[in-house]
Amino acid sequence: MGHKTVAPPSSLPSLMMPCPVCAGRMVYRGRRPLSSELEDTVYACQRCGAELVRTCMRRAVNDAKAA
8 A cells, every 4th residue: 555645756856956946956056154154055046036955063274185
């Protein structure tokens, strides 16, 4: 016995997050350093222009050189 699909699967790649406003495609816009430990990564919707900001820990300079 199978379950019915609640919503049709997205046509976006599985790692791409849809816009929370209009479900359009979010694209990378850039990074903004907040401090020596934090940075914002900014994504924007191609359709409506809404922005999504992801705050995360910055990689240490030594980690970046090793990669």
